[in-house]
Amino acid sequence: MxxxxxxxxxxxxxxxxxxxxxxxxxxxxxxxxxxxxxxxxxxxxxxxxxxxxxxxxxxxxxxxxxxxxxxxxxxxxxxxxxxxxxxxxxxxxxxxxxxxxxxxxxxxxxxxxxxxxxxxSYRFRAEWREAQRLIASGVIGEPIFVTDVIAEAMPHTPPWYWDAGGGGILQLQAHHCLDRLPWLVGAPLTEVTCRTAGLPGEAASAATLTASFAGGAIAGITLSFGRTYQADVQSLMLVQGTAGELRIDQHRVLSVRSATMQRTESYADDDWLxxxxxxxxxxxxxxxxxxPSAEDGRRAMVYAAAAAESARDGRTVSLR
Ligand SMILES: NC(=O)c1ccc[n+]([C@@H]2O[C@H](COP(=O)([O-])OP(=O)(O)OC[C@H]3O[C@@H](n4cnc5c(N)ncnc54)[C@H](O)[C@@H]3O)[C@@H](O)[C@H]2O)c1
Missing domain, CATH: 3.40.50.720 (NAD(P)-binding Rossmann-like Domain)
Structure with a gap:
């Protein structure tokens, strides 16, 4: 025990x-x-x-x-x-x-x-595990483009989320994307560009990142958190490949469209925790x-630090 x-x-x-x-x-x-x-x-x-x-x-x-x-x-x-x-x-x-x-x-x-x-946590969600398995099995061919969008809005969050120690959206949400996308696509990132925005005096609550994977695929990551009002979460993760595409939406519905597979499944009842x-x-x-190991956590930290550097300096950060 x-x-x-x-x-x-x-x-x-x-x-x-x-x-x-x-x-x-x-x-x-x-x-x-x-x-x-x-x-x-x-x-x-x-x-x-x-x-x-x-x-x-x-x-x-x-x-x-x-x-x-x-x-x-x-x-x-x-x-x-x-x-x-x-x-x-x-x-x-x-x-x-x-x-x-x-x-x-x-x-x-x-x-x-x-x-x-x-x-x-996404690595424990059944729909993300299935997506990772399907991509690795070649159902959509070679990944070319990934879109990863999370838009949230909530007026009452722990205040530390938005101070320097909490790190704002780049520490709260970007780490999820910077871990799950390389895991999903099966390739590390080779460069990151990032821009951020937010309320005055707070850590950024919105970020847009573009990233390249080893092997040539690219990603657009859009993260935003409305700070003063309530609205439903909107999210979409889409991987388009040489032979098809795969999506996961905010209702935890996984859909696959390719020459060999047409599948739509809901994982709403899955207990990832x-x-x-x-x-x-x-x-x-x-x-x-x-x-995921501490090394996986370190890798996401390297990518998030590169995103923060790019947001500060206005340049693309190479990770090679
Ligand atoms: N995996 C996910 O989906 C997910 C979702 C939300 C938050 N998180 C992560 O979970 C962690 C906690 O976030 P949260 O939203 O629960 O924050 P929270 O503010 O609700 O909880 C943090 C708690 O820690 C307590 N605390 C502060 N100092 C302490 C100390 N020295 N010893 C013991 N307790 C102390 C605070 O009083 C508070 O109750 C963060 O790392 C956050 O990024 C993960």
Whole structure:
């Protein structure tokens, strides 16, 4: 039985606790959050011990593994402290704030011989897994062009999302795209160009990126987050290839059109978080096979840093 702690009892910490409470092979034993009611709410629902901060939780001896759902500024310290205590980590995306921080996390993990998995949630969604499998099998031929669009709007979000430590849209959303597209297409990025926009005094809430993949495919990534009003999410991921195309929309409908396949399937009922948490528990319990790994988190960090550099300097950043 893996004893799991939750560090950061906010939006994601609460969702993870609810999901884990229904899974076999894992027991919730500790929660840490400086907002007393948040950790208290989760201990009253699921049992376990509440802590005001994560260093005490990690030193308590009550956990074998933790889910880290902290503001991004806290990711490095939580991962390194967990390694010092021999505790496995599922860190929500982004892995951290800089490539140098990613290297510190990888070094701490290697020294401690612990698991570090990154919560790139799309890799656990059934429709994205199926899309990746279909592209790898050659159903749409060689990918030529990828469109990846996410438009959200919500007036009430944690304030840290939009400060320098949260990093705005490039840390919140771009990491998803910068991980899932190379994984989906099966090729790394070779260059990135980025422009950003947003409200005065905040980190950017909108970004448009163009990217090239090794092998020649190109991508257009459009991310925007309306900050002052509510509207439904719109998203579309489209891969057009030499022999067909594949799409995933915001309703989690996957459609494929090619000479050999005409398919439309809804994955709306799929529980990706249960799949992600089960994979982490299995990894901690024995396989040690962490995917997505800290190296995947570092790779997305390299791409996101290149996008931030391009937005600052106005130039295309080569990743070769
Ligand atoms: N995978 C996804 O789809 C997805 C979706 C949303 C957010 N996220 C990621 O999840 C992480 C958390 O985001 P969120 O939306 O849950 O944020 P949140 O603000 O709702 O939660 C963060 C929590 O951490 C707590 N906290 C702050 N300092 C702490 C400390 N020292 N020790 C313990 N707790 C502390 C805060 O009080 C807060 O309750 C971020 O990395 C974010 O990018 C992932």
């Amino acid at each position: 893996i004893r799991l702690g939750i560090i950061g009892a906010g939006i994601m910490g609460a969702k993870v606790a609810q999901t884990v409470s229904g899974l076999p092979g894992v027991q919730l034993t500790a929660f840490a959050d400086p907002v007393e009611e948040r950790a208290g709410e989760l201990t009253s629902r699921y049992g376990g011990t509440a802590f005001a901060d994560h260093p005490e939780l990690l030193a308590s001896g009550l956990v074998d593994a933790v889910y880290v759902g902290l503001p991004h500024d806290g990711h490095l310290e939580a991962c390194v402290t967990a390694a010092r205590h021999g505790v496995h980590v599922l860190i929500d995306k982004p892995l951290c704030n800089t490539v140098a921080e990613a290297d510190q996390i990888i070094a701490a993990r290697d020294k401690a011989d612990t698991v570090v998995m990154v919560g790139f 249960a799949r992600q948490m089960s994979a982490f528990v299995q990894s901690c319990a024995g396989s040690r096979d962490a995917a």
